Amino acid sequence: MTTQTSSKAQGLSGFVQDWSADKEAFQVPWGKAMMWIFLLSDTFVFGCFLIGYMVVRISAVDPWPPATDVFALTIAGQSIPLVLIAIMTFILITSSGTMAMAVNYGYRKNRHKAAWLMLLTAFLGLTFVGMQAFEWTKLIEDGVRPWENPWGAAQFGAVFFMVTGFHGLHVSIGVIYLTIVAIKVLRGHYEKKGYEIVEITGLYWHFVDLVWVFIFAFFYLW
Amino acid sequence: MSTSTSEGQQHPISLYLKVWVLLFILSALSYMVDYIQLEGLLRWSLILIFMFLKAGLIIAIFMHMMWERMALICAILIPPLCLLVFTALMVAESEYTLFTRFSFFS
Numbered sequence: 001m002t003t004q005t006s007s008k009a010q011g012l013s014g015f016v017q018d019w020s021a022d023k024e025a026f027q028v029p030w031g032k033a034m035m036w037i038f039l040l041s042d043t044f045v046f047g048c049f050l051i052g053y054m055v056v057r058i059s060a061v062d063p064w065p066p067a068t069d070v071f072a073l074t075i076a077g078q079s080i081p082l083v084l085i086a087i088m089t090f091i092l093i094t095s096s097g098t099m100a101m102a103v104n105y106g107y108r109k110n111r112h113k114a115a116w117l118m119l120l121t122a123f124l125g126l127t128f129v130g131m132q133a134f135e136w137t138k139l140i141e142d143g144v145r146p147w148e149n150p151w152g153a154a155q156f157g158a159v160f161f162m163v164t165g166f167h168g169l170h171v172s173i174g175v176i177y178l179t180i181v182a183i184k185v186l187r188g189h190y191e192k193k194g195y196e197i198v199e200i201t202g203l204y205w206h207f208v209d210l211v212w213v214f215i216f217a218f219f220y221l222w
Numbered sequence: 223m224s225t226s227t228s229e230g231q232q233h234p235i236s237l238y239l240k241v242w243v244l245l246f247i248l249s250a251l252s253y254m255v256d257y258i259q260l261e262g263l264l265r266w267s268l269i270l271i272f273m274f275l276k277a278g279l280i281i282a283i284f285m286h287m288m289w290e291r292m293a294l295i296c297a298i299l300i301p302p303l304c305l306l307v308f309t310a311l312m313v314a315e316s317e318y319t320l321f322t323r324f325s326f327f328s
Contacts, residue, residue, distance in 0.1 A: 008291075015292035026294050036298050047305040051312050058316035061323050068256055086253045093249060097242035100284045107232055199231060199286070206284045210277055216249075217273035221256050222266070 029196045032203070039207045042170075046211050049163050050218055056155040065151035067220050071135070085220050088131050089212065092171075095124035096209040099202045106198035111185050114198055118182035121205060125175040132168045136161075159219070167215055170208050177201060231286045241283045248276050
């Protein structure tokens, strides 16, 4: 399926060759290697948040508030569990799809399509943050605080604001990052340099989506 | 079909669209786990299965990890396994905390 233009060794022998060749180990643009290493460090940040969440949830003496009911919305007189969270999940996945297509058009040197797809991605990200702000407002009105809530274990609020807040911050930064790079792409700043930057920005954006997959599973569904 | 050259990752758009649809289906399925209120071991295992499938698709296809060289794959994907060790340690720790809370504070 994959064809390599050079005759470099693949798989494990490629691994040995890359590390023993007495030159750079990662044969990708340096910006991409650095983004991957940053994302690795961010994995540990979110990993520690989720492990901290696990610790307080296991050791809580009071029952944990049921996410199904806490995050239910009443639409047309019917209470639908987790409906806003589900819509947010679909929006974020869609934004990942448009981002992947932007990367593709970037490498095809179709800079207008790439830039507009990136702006669409940023817009979807903004929608996500807007819905999250709505969710926060609703929970704060319900009386959720980092130290108390009406339904059970007091630690729930602290975990909720910390984990979703940190993720929302990542999405917001991603929206700014995407907009800046999209405008630069639109102006043709990368015509000579090449469009790796679109892929690097995409890596960050897909990572934000990836973190949401874990938050959705462990915080909202568990 | 696809090539990963020094000019970057080039893959057909149709592949991304297929993965996109697949991610939609997997998200809908994991939402259904909550909607039809599955309980216990079945619920937890389904949540984990759908989560890992989604994460795998995003990393492998959208982030192009399956077309990268082994040196990069190992450098990025192996270190997070430490988090599993950390998780195991903290499960033991938090169960001990719960035990002491029940023994001395109730």
